[in-house]
Amino acid sequence: MRIAVTGTPGVGKTTVARRLADERGVSYVDITRRVREGASKGYDEERQAPVADVDALRDDLPEDAVFDGHLSHRLEPGFTVVLRCEPDVLRSRLEERGWGDEKIDENAEAEALDVTTAEALDTEAPVFEFDTTEPTVEETVERVARAVEERDERTGVVDWSAYVEGRV
Numbered sequence: 001m002r003i004a005v006t007g008t009p010g011v012g013k014t015t016v017a018r019r020l021a022d023e024r025g026v027s028y029v030d031i032t033r034r035v036r037e038g039a040s041k042g043y044d045e046e047r048q049a050p051v052a053d054v055d056a057l058r059d060d061l062p063e064d065a066v067f068d069g070h071l072s073h074r075l076e077p078g079f080t081v082v083l084r085c086e087p088d089v090l091r092s093r094l095e096e097r098g099w100g101d102e103k104i105d106e107n108a109e110a111e112a113l114d115v116t117t118a119e120a121l122d123t124e125a126p127v128f129e130f131d132t133t134e135p136t137v138e139e140t141v142e143r144v145a146r147a148v149e150e151r152d153e154r155t156g157v158v159d160w161s162a163y164v165e166g167r168v
């Protein structure tokens with residue numbers, strides 16, 4: 001089965017996807033890296049990032065794998081895991097990466113507004129949403145693995161509306 005691990009930068013995709021792939025003994029696919037290394041069509045100057053070629057990405061994926069990337073839910077997975085993180089905690093994770101304020105604001109806002117979850121729900125795959133704010137990495141991986149086994153589809157597990165209201 002193909003499992004997509006998606007969400008805003010900093011929510012924990014790489015950490016969780018690598019461990020999940022290890023546990024399941026399947027390939028780990030870094031989708032963002034594939035875009036950077038050629039699965040792209042042009043360059044977005046404003047975002048300073050290549051524009052992903054989703055069709056090219058989709059054509060070249062193993063049958064049994066865990067996909068890591070904020071686009072991975074668009075690659076027709078069998079199951080989508082959307083990781084979530086409280087926006088202020090997310091801000092500190094992104095600050096640790098040395099990201100600039102504008103990029104941090106943009107991503108914290110997208111997280112607060114459930115952007116990735118809404119996109120994932122617009123695809124065919126069942127969606128499992130998981131909050132990584134409080135639990136340890138180990139707890140998160142265990143819960144995600146169990147949810148995949150049990151096909152425990154669930155969304156609406158977080159509500160960051162207070163964050164949005166605090167900023168209007």
Ligand SMILES: Nc1ncnc2c1ncn2[C@@H]1O[C@H](COP(=O)(O)OP(=O)(O)O)[C@@H](O)[C@H]1O
Pocket residue numbers: 007008009010011012013014015016093131132133134135136137138140
């Ligand atoms: N429960 C958790 N699940 C995943 N990552 C977590 C969790 N709690 C804290 N983290 C930390 O958050 C950071 C997430 O980074 P990363 O996995 O690269 O995110 P992403 O791939 O979404 O950008 C890591 O430093 C990780 O250790």
